Amino acid sequence: MAAKIIDGKAIANKVHADSRRAVEELKTRGITPGLAVVLVGDDPASRAYVRSKDKMCRELGLHSVKHELPAATTQQELIALVEKLNADPAIHGILVQSPPPAHIDERAVIEAIDPRKDVDGFHPVNVAKLALGDRDGFVPCTPLGCQKLLVESAVETAGAHIVVLGRSMIVGKPLALLLMQKGRGGDATVTVAHSRTRNIAEVTRSADILIAAIGRAEFVQAEHVREGAVVIDVGINRVDDPILDRGYRLTGDVDFANVAAKCAAITPVPGGVGPMTIAMLIANTIKACRQLHGLESETAWD
Numbered sequence: 518m519a520a521k522i523i524d525g526k527a528i529a530n531k532v533h534a535d536s537r538r539a540v541e542e543l544k545t546r547g548i549t550p551g552l553a554v555v556l557v558g559d560d561p562a563s564r565a566y567v568r569s570k571d572k573m574c575r576e577l578g579l580h581s582v583k584h585e586l587p588a589a590t591t592q593q594e595l596i597a598l599v600e601k602l603n604a605d606p607a608i609h610g611i612l613v614q615s616p617p618p619a620h621i622d623e624r625a626v627i628e629a630i631d632p633r634k635d636v637d638g639f640h641p642v643n644v645a646k647l648a649l650g651d652r653d654g655f656v657p658c659t660p661l662g663c664q665k666l667l668v669e670s671a672v673e674t675a676g677a678h679i680v681v682l683g684r685s686m687i688v689g690k691p692l693a694l695l696l697m698q699k700g701r702g703g704d705a706t707v708t709v710a711h712s713r714t715r716n717i718a719e720v721t722r723s724a725d726i727l728i729a730a731i732g733r734a735e736f737v738q739a740e741h742v743r744e745g746a747v748v749i750d751v752g753i754n755r756v757d758d759p760i761l762d763r764g765y766r767l768t769g770d771v772d773f774a775n776v777a778a779k780c781a782a783i784t785p786v787p788g789g790v791g792p793m794t795i796a797m798l799i800a801n802t803i804k805a806c807r808q809l810h811g812l813e814s815e816t817a818w819d
């Protein structure tokens with residue numbers, strides 16, 4: 518079986534086109550959606566993420582502010598900046614790039630963000646809203662992107678058995694909640710598997726849709742996948758590769774070549790879930806902007 522490749526870049530571009538239109542429409546009302554991204558320290562991967570978020574926001578016409586703070590920034594200083602952004606009417610979305618340096622209590626920083634501007638969806642108020650099925654909250658961008666990939670690829674989730682590999686607060690747990698919601702892109706029967714799951718291959722083989730988010734390079738092999746299943750690979754792992762100038766290559770949590778030979782559809786890495794995360798961040802920022810201005814907002818997950 519030749520698997521269909523789910524093209525995350527193309528689907529993200531479609532979301533960006535919708536975002537661009539939404540920004541233009543808001544501008545006719547004199548409103549420009551604004552996103553502030555805060556980075557503490559000089560982790561190169563985080564710096565690259567922040568740069569690409571800023572660039573994409575600008576390309577789509579959003580107001581984008583980047584705060585790059587030194588690694589020695591105190592928690593108090595960071596929270597003071599978050600509070601300033603909470604009060605800034607030009608800013609509708611706030612994101613503090615994870616992970617911060619070890620001396621910072623990330624949880625306390627997240628809780629300092631106004632939940633109405635928490636476009637990452639990590640604030641306890643938004644976590645609770647997702648669990649309650651309250652659609653005016655914010656859902657973390659990567660799970661939202663996975664759901665959008667499925668919807669846009671016409672993969673039916675209603676009644677499907679979806680196995681989510683991984684239970685982190687960033688991906689696995691919110692994704693499971695999202696897929697079991699009532700409505701489009703939901704209504705699935707969800708199983709969450711993790712490092713303590715017994716007979717993991719047996720569990721994953723029972724999936725109509727398998728979503729891997731564990732951070733283990735090529736963990737998912739053909740034996741983990743049922744013939745004809747749909748496979749979404751969230752993983753981004755660096756694997757040493759001396760042949761390449763940079764000395765490593767990026768790979769997902771799925772052994773792409775072997776699994777693609779068996780499944781019906783699969784996302785590549787890179788070019789699958791990755792581009793969706795930033796697309797959903799911008800969609801969430803536009804949603805926050807509309808809500809803060811008392812305008813009707815389509816939910817970003819529809």
Ligand code: NAP
Nearest residue numbers: 659683684685688711712730731732751752753790791794
């Ligand atoms: P994480 O916080 O480290 O969580 C990993 C989860 O996987 C944990 O629940 C862990 O189980 C489980 N796990 C680890 N090894 C396992 C194994 N051998 N068998 C079964 N379960 C196992 O990671 P994360 O932040 O969720 O990220 C997961 C992956 O997604 C990473 O590669 C990350 O880079 C990638 N990611 C990509 C994007 C994107 O935009 N595409 C965004 C976020 C993350 P326990 O809970 O039992 O420890």
